[in-house]
Amino acid sequence: MNDKFIISIKGMQAYDAEEDNTDISLTTEGDYKLSDGVYFIDYEESEITGLEGTKTSIEIGNDYVSLLRNGAVNSQMLFMKDRKTSSYYNTPYGDFMIGIFTDNLDIDVSPDGGRINVDYYLDINNAKTSKNNFEIEIRRHNI
Numbered sequence: 001m002n003d004k005f006i007i008s009i010k011g012m013q014a015y016d017a018e019e020d021n022t023d024i025s026l027t028t029e030g031d032y033k034l035s036d037g038v039y040f041i042d043y044e045e046s047e048i049t050g051l052e053g054t055k056t057s058i059e060i061g062n063d064y065v066s067l068l069r070n071g072a073v074n075s076q077m078l079f080m081k082d083r084k085t086s087s088y089y090n091t092p093y094g095d096f097m098i099g100i101f102t103d104n105l106d107i108d109v110s111p112d113g114g115r116i117n118v119d120y121y122l123d124i125n126n127a128k129t130s131k132n133n134f135e136i137e138i139r140r141h142n143i
Contacts, residue, residue, distance in 0.1 A: 004141040005032040005113060007043050011134040013122075032113070032138050037062075039109050041138065045069070058136070060109055065116060079118050081105040089124075099123040113138040 007030040013022040030043030039060040045051035054071035065079045074090040077100055084101040104119035116136040122129050 004029050005041075006030075006137075006139050006141050007032070007041060008137040008139075009134060012132065014131045015129070029141060034111055041136070045071070060107060060116065062107070063105070065105065065107065065118060079105055079120060096124050097126075099126065109138065113140055 006027060008027045009025065011022075011024045015021065026046060028043050028046065030041055032039065032041050034040075041056075041058040041060070043056055045054040045056055051069065051071075051073050054069050054073050057068045057070075059066040059068070063080065067075075067077045067079070069075045072092065075098075076087050077098070078085040078087070079100060079102040081102050081104065084099055086097060086099045089096045089098045099122070101121045101123075102118060103121065104117065106115070106117040108114045109116065115138070117133070118135075119131070119133050121131055
């Protein structure tokens with residue numbers, strides 16, 4: 001599985017005020033591989049996401065998704081259904097302690113690609129900030 005894949009990501013953040021909702025979409029080429037029963041996605045962020053200069057790595061297990069960013073923004077987020085996890089989120093504007101409560105986690109992947117859908121609530125320094133969703137579609141790049 002060393003072929004290039006198309007990675008399509010749709011993200012949504014909903015805040016209390018409806019006009020503050022944020023939607024982001026990104027389609028990029030990336031690496032997708034299977035190793036010891038775990039899938040890995042690697043891609044470079046772009047100006048569209050506001051994370052230019054950051055490499056994103058996603059690890060997909062049977063019951064979890066882990067997202068690791070390195071570069072202009074450094075963070076690690078772990079999504080596990082009905083569990084709250086926490087980590088530090090490092091940005092050029094400061095560091096934050098974030099809490100992630102994963103409400104829904106749908107994983108349907110195979111060596112040829114697949115889909116991931118994650119619904120979660122985010123808090124910063126224990127104050128709820130937003131309801132979030134991201135969907136990832138992985139498909140083989142046909143050149």
